[in-house]
Amino acid sequence: MLEKALKGGRRYWTLIGVLAALISMGLVAYLHQLSEGLTVTGLSRDVPWGFYIAQFTFMVGVAASAVMVVLPYYLHNYKAFGRLAILGEFLAIPAVIMCMLFVFVDMGQPMRVMNMMLHPSPNSLMFWDFGVLGGYLLINVVITQITFGAEKKGVPPPNWIRPVIILSIPWAVSIHTVTAFLYSGLEARSFWMTAILAPRFLASAFASGPSLLIILCLIVRKYTKFDPGKEAIQKLAEIVTYALSINIFFVLVELFTGLYSHIPEHVHHFEYLFFGLEGKSALVPWMWTSQLLAVTALVVLLIPKFRRQERILPFVCVAVVTSIWIEKGLGMVVTGFIPSPLGGLTEYWPTSPEILITLGVYGVGVLILTVLYKIATSVREELEVQ
Amino acid sequence: MYDATKIIIGLAIFLVLITFPFWFSIASEKSGYVPELKLPENQDSCVESKEYMKALHMDLLNKWRDSVVRDGNRVYVSSAGKRYQMSMTGTCLGCHEEKSEFCDRCHDYVGAEPYCWNCHVENAQEGN
Amino acid sequence: MDESKRSFLKMAGTSVLGTLSVACGSSAVGTPGQAEALPGGLSAKKWGMVIDAKKCLKEEGCSDCIEACHKTHNVPKIDNPQEEVKWIWKEKYEDVFPMQAHPYTQLGLKEKPVLVLCNHCESPPCVRVCPTQATWKRDKDGLVMMDQHRCIGCRYCIVACPYGSRSFNWSDPRRHLNTDPNPGFPTRTQGVVEKCNFCAERLAQGLKPACVEACPAGALVFGDLEDPQSEVSLVLKEEHSIRRKPNLGTGPQIYYLV
Numbered sequence: 001m002l003e004k005a006l007k008g009g010r011r012y013w014t015l016i017g018v019l020a021a022l023i024s025m026g027l028v029a030y031l032h033q034l035s036e037g038l039t040v041t042g043l044s045r046d047v048p049w050g051f052y053i054a055q056f057t058f059m060v061g062v063a064a065s066a067v068m069v070v071l072p073y074y075l076h077n078y079k080a081f082g083r084l085a086i087l088g089e090f091l092a093i094p095a096v097i098m099c100m101l102f103v104f105v106d107m108g109q110p111m112r113v114m115n116m117m118l119h120p121s122p123n124s125l126m127f128w129d130f131g132v133l134g135g136y137l138l139i140n141v142v143i144t145q146i147t148f149g150a151e152k153k154g155v156p157p158p159n160w161i162r163p164v165i166i167l168s169i170p171w172a173v174s175i176h177t178v179t180a181f182l183y184s185g186l187e188a189r190s191f192w193m194t195a196i197l198a199p200r201f202l203a204s205a206f207a208s209g210p211s212l213l214i215i216l217c218l219i220v221r222k223y224t225k226f227d228p229g230k231e232a233i234q235k236l237a238e239i240v241t242y243a244l245s246i247n248i249f250f251v252l253v254e255l256f257t258g259l260y261s262h263i264p265e266h267v268h269h270f271e272y273l274f275f276g277l278e279g280k281s282a283l284v285p286w287m288w289t290s291q292l293l294a295v296t297a298l299v300v301l302l303i304p305k306f307r308r309q310e311r312i313l314p315f316v317c318v319a320v321v322t323s324i325w326i327e328k329g330l331g332m333v334v335t336g337f338i339p340s341p342l343g344g345l346t347e348y349w350p351t352s353p354e355i356l357i358t359l360g361v362y363g364v365g366v367l368i369l370t371v372l373y374k375i376a377t378s379v380r381e382e383l384e385v386q
Numbered sequence: 387m388y389d390a391t392k393i394i395i396g397l398a399i400f401l402v403l404i405t406f407p408f409w410f411s412i413a414s415e416k417s418g419y420v421p422e423l424k425l426p427e428n429q430d431s432c433v434e435s436k437e438y439m440k441a442l443h444m445d446l447l448n449k450w451r452d453s454v455v456r457d458g459n460r461v462y463v464s465s466a467g468k469r470y471q472m473s474m475t476g477t478c479l480g481c482h483e484e485k486s487e488f489c490d491r492c493h494d495y496v497g498a499e500p501y502c503w504n505c506h507v508e509n510a511q512e513g514n
Numbered sequence: 515m516d517e518s519k520r521s522f523l524k525m526a527g528t529s530v531l532g533t534l535s536v537a538c539g540s541s542a543v544g545t546p547g548q549a550e551a552l553p554g555g556l557s558a559k560k561w562g563m564v565i566d567a568k569k570c571l572k573e574e575g576c577s578d579c580i581e582a583c584h585k586t587h588n589v590p591k592i593d594n595p596q597e598e599v600k601w602i603w604k605e606k607y608e609d610v611f612p613m614q615a616h617p618y619t620q621l622g623l624k625e626k627p628v629l630v631l632c633n634h635c636e637s638p639p640c641v642r643v644c645p646t647q648a649t650w651k652r653d654k655d656g657l658v659m660m661d662q663h664r665c666i667g668c669r670y671c672i673v674a675c676p677y678g679s680r681s682f683n684w685s686d687p688r689r690h691l692n693t694d695p696n697p698g699f700p701t702r703t704q705g706v707v708e709k710c711n712f713c714a715e716r717l718a719q720g721l722k723p724a725c726v727e728a729c730p731a732g733a734l735v736f737g738d739l740e741d742p743q744s745e746v747s748l749v750l751k752e753e754h755s756i757r758r759k760p761n762l763g764t765g766p767q768i769y770y771l772v
Contacts, residue, residue, distance in 0.1 A: 037704040038667075039684035044596035048669040048682060108667015108682065108705025115646040115664055126645035126670055187639060187762040188676035341678040342630070343609040346596060434546055446545050453549040455661050458652070460718055461553075465546035472549070475697050504688075504703040505662060507588075507695050 001152065004378040005371040011223065012374065019367040026360010029353045030105055038108060040353040046346035047337040051354050052106035054329035055361070056099050058208070060179045061201060061328065063095035063136065065209020067172035068239050074165045080231040083380075086151075087220065087228060088213055089144045090372040092172075096137045098365035100130075105357050125182045132175045139168045144372075152379050176201050189336045190265035194257075200250045201328075206243035208324040210236045211317035216373070218314055224377040225384070230310070237313060241301040244320060248294055251327075269335050272345075280345045283335070286326050293323035421495045424487035433464050433477070447474065447502075474506045555718040558738030560656045562767040563712075563726075564749050565629050567607075569733035579629065580604075582728030583710070588701040590683075590690035599681040601710040602631040602725055607772070610758060614772075628770065629734075631725075632679040632710040633758065634658045636765030640671035640680065649707075656767065657712050667705040676762050680709040739767065 008016075033040050043050050069088030072078035104110055121127045143165055150157035180198035187193065214236050217228040258266035271277055273287045297319040300306045307313075334348050350358070387393065432439050434446065450472040453459045462470045470477050482488040485508055493500065570576075583589070583602050592598050604627035608615035615624050638658050641651050648664040649671055651657070672680045686704045688695075695701050699715065702708050713723035721727070726734040737744035746769075755769040 037683070037685040039597060043684070045598055045672075045681060046596070046678075048672040103668075106668070108669070108707075109665060110667075112646075112664070112666045115648070115666055119646045119664065121645050121647050123641075124643050124645040124670070126643065126668065130645075182670075186643070186674050187764065188674055336673075341676050342605050343612060344678075438546065449545045449549075451663055455659075455663065456650075457549065458654070458714070458718065459549040459551050461550040462545075463548045463550055469550075471552075475700075501703070505700040507697045507700060509694075509697045 001149070001375050001379065002371075004375040007378075008374060012370075015370060016367070019363045019370065022363035023360050023367065026357050026363060029356035030360065033105070033353055033357065034110075038106075040351060042349050042351045042354060044346050044348065046340040046344050047334060047348040049106070049333055049337070050348050051329075051350040051358055052102045054333040055358055056102035056106075057179060057201075057333060058325055058328045059095045059099045059102065059365075060133070060176055061205030061324075062209045062212055063092045063099060063133075064172045064176040064202070064205045065213070066092035066140070067169050068206050068210050068236075068243075069213070070165060070172070071169050072235070074162070075169065078235070080229055080235060083226075084213075084217065084228045084232040084236075086144065086148055086376050087217060087373065089140050090376055091209075091213060091216065091369065092140045093137065093144070093372065094365040094368035096133055096140070096175075097368060098361055099133055100137075101361045101364060102358075105361060125178060125185065129175075129178050129182060132171065132178050136168070136171055136175050139164060139171060143168060148376065148379070152383070154383075173202065176205050183332075183336065188341055191269035191336045192332075194254065196250055196254060200247065200254070203243050203247040203250055204324045204328055207240050207247050208321050208328075210240050210243070211320040214240070214317045215314055215321070216369075218310070220373060220377055225381045226377040233310070233313070234308065237301060237307050240317070240320060241298070241307065244294065244298050244301065247324070248298060251291075268339055272338050273331060273335055277339070278345055280338070280347050282347050282349060283330055287331055290323045290326035290331065293319040294327075297323065419495075421491040423491050424484065426481040426483070429481050431466075432481075433462065433468075433470050435465075444500075450474075474502060475509070479508065552718050554720040556720055556722075557717075558655045558744075559740035560738060560767070561634065561712055561717075561736065562739035562746050562769065563723075563734060563736040564746050564753075564755065564769045564771060566733040566735070566749075566753075566771040567626070567628050568771060569731045570629060570729075571627060572731040572733075576730070577604075578728045578730055579725035579734060582724040583713075585693075586696055586713070586716075586724040587699050587711075588687075588691060588695045589708075590687035590701075591692055592685075592687075592690050597684040599683060599687065599708065601681075601708070602629060604628065605630050611756065611770075611772070613759075613761070614756065623772075628772070630677065630679070630758075631768065632658060632712075633677055633764070633766030633768045634710075634712055636767065637763060639674040639676065639764060643670045643674040645670065652714075657714055658709075659714065660708060660711060662700070662702055662706050662708070665706040667707065669707060671707055676759050676764060677766070680707050682707050 041050065041052075066088045069081055069085050073081035073085045104113065107113065116127065116130060143161060146161045147157045147165075177198045180201040183189070183192040184194060184197040214233055217233055217236075221227050255270060258270050268277060272280065273283055275281070276284050297316050300312065300316050306316075338347065339345055439446070450462065453462075454472050460472055462472045464470065473480075479485065485503070492498075580600075580602050584591070584600070587601060589601055590599050606624065607626045607628050608619070608624040610628045610630055634657055636656070638649075638651055640649055641658060644650070645668065646664050646666055648661045648666070650659055650661075652659050667682070669682055672682060683702055683704050683706055687702050691701065713721070713725075716723060723734075723736055726736050735746050735749050737746035739747060739750075741747060749771075750769060753771050755771055757766045757769055759766075
């Protein structure tokens with residue numbers, strides 16, 4: 001089926017060209033980082049994790065969100081998602097690959113990455129995260145290969161794929177739960193030491209992932225002959241609405257426990273985020289923007305007249321994705337380190353090499369996504385003609 | 387076979403190119419080159435036999451590394467019953483004082499770039 | 515599937531399995547010799563240290579322990595405080611013991627510099643999170659060790675440490691060594707994490723930790739916490755001591771007399 005990705009119009013090849021350029025720039029920047037060390041990033045002794053790990057956290061959510069399509073379609077036979085399911089699964093694959101790449105570019109000694117497999121450490125959540133992410137990638141590759149392969153041939157898929165598909169549902173939940181556990185079991189970091197971190201991660205994933213999928217569906221509808229279906233897109237919008245409202249509720253719930261109890265360890269981080277601490281306030285405008293985008297998006301989505309307007313939908317979805325990207329990426333990872341264990345207030349901002357490398361990794365992900373979507377839409381277009 | 391001539395000629399060119407390293411070095415009379423190693427003056431034997439060290443010095447060093455770093459055992463009792471401190475800087479470089487006249491001779495020739503010395507100190511005195 | 519495809523796959527699978535088993539077998543080569551511990555080393559069931567903050571800084575600005583440690587272990591001197599590598603250093607009392615300091619703390623105590631280093635915790639979160647066991651807690655004496663050969667530089671241990679004890683090599687540390695390195699200890703390389711190792715290599719040779727030896731005021735006392743006659747046990751029996759962030763359950767083994 002890969003040959004479908006080798007035939008395309010001018011727009012397709014321009015996109016591939018742009019992505020290739022982005023990837024090359026990222027690669028050059030990465031080689032620079034390899035030779036000089038991670039000093040080229042904005043990371044520091046007080047803020048050891050930043051942009052790369054933030055992108056990793058966000059993309060795990062996007063990868064997990066495929067479950068929001070798989071569950072209704074395969075478990076509850078929601079037929080409208082029939083045309084959409086493959087697009088959701090084909091989004092999960094590059095999302096997981098990007099997760100792994102973001103962690104790889106963050107490592108100080110990437111050549112030693114095999115040590116994680118040579119010396120398995122079940123006590124470490126990072127070990128489990130790699131296990132479940134690798135497994136999820138495998139599951140999605142197998143599912144898409146088998147189901148889409150069968151669809152292309154015009155036959156029903158073999159029976160044994162159904163339990164694998166059902167397995168992908170709790171597995172999707174597990175990848176994001178394990179990622180949350182990476183953070184929420186650390187006694188050192190009071191900002192993350194909350195049981196609601198895993199539910200928050202899942203809620204924000206189920207709001208941002210399907211939003212991204214809606215945007216992709218609208219793009220696919222506009223630029224190819226394949227239409228995922230108005231009802232399917234509407235159902236996704238409803239899912240985003242529920243997930244977003246739960247996510248905002250969770251944020252408010254967290255703010256309550258911190259601000260009402262007045263425990264310094266809990267309050268300080270929120271103070272830093274929304275008001276600044278001792279003059280350090282780099283994230284304040286971002287956080288308020290994020291909340292404003294989320295609330296506005298929710299209000300629009302809650303009104304059926306607006307939610308059904310497909311012209312408004314792309315803007316609302318961009319607002320949701322941006323809001324959650326800020327909240328999960330900048331707002332969650334970096335804030336865990338401010339204040340530091342010894343009370344230091346070291347702010348963090350990504351440097352140009354860091355941004356170039358990040359864009360390079362996104363380039364790889366979008367390239368894989370483009371190729372997979374090209375295959376899916378080309379095959380579907382042909383099938384529809386028949 | 388279709389296009390038999392083209393394929394056979396192509397295969398022949400491929401074989402010539404792929405075996406280039408072999409026939410070129412034989413032809414240029416460099417294949418007999420053996421790196422010249424400066425051996426320590428005061429010692430007539432290494433920690434283990436020459437044959438063992440030639441083939442397996444990295445194995446030995448890996449075991450030394452795990453023994454010192456992970457097990458906390460710093461003394462090696464060789465197969466000949468002699469005791470040595472398991473230390474690259476202290477023991478190995480204690481005899482092979484000039485790394486550039488011993489270790490590097492073979493490593494440079496075969497293109498091996500062991501990165502041990504990024505951390506382990508190269509002056510041959512008491513040390514690791 | 516084609517018969518020929520099936521038999522090809524069978525043959526390919528068997529050859530891969532065969533090669534793998536040969537490869538695994540051949541890597542289990544042992545050395546012809548044996549390993550032993552160095553004779554005359556210091557040993558303990560549980561190493562611990564007492565830092566007497568009242569005796570410390572007898573001379574204002576004294577940093578003898580810091581200099582001794584950093585010189586012995588080739589710790590680089592990095593100007594940018596955001597990328598410092600430090601094994602032992604001073605912080606203000608109110609930052610070391612945030613739950614002890616209050617608005618009416620004894621005059622001068624809040625800003626008083628107090629020594630901090632790796633606490634070699636009983637329940638170390640850094641060990642719990644390490645994905646390669648590049649850091650582990652030694653069974654025989656409780657020290658939290660580092661294996662620089664195995665560290666992949668993921669910095670999860672730095673994230674997990676509640677005391678800020680660990681440093682990452684953001685660049686090549688050899689560029690920041692002002693003097694010739696001490697050949698008795700390796701330097702580190704870019705991309706790995708490091709921290710105080712309680713001078714495990716000195717203990718193995720029967721020597722005291724460098725910081726303890728260097729202190730002119732006798733403010734640092736170390737020894738076996740499980741030996742009731744050791745100096746450190748006797749001091750702890752007599753004096754009031756506190757630990758850093760005791761509420762976190764890490765069980766630090768560095769005790770402070772403040």
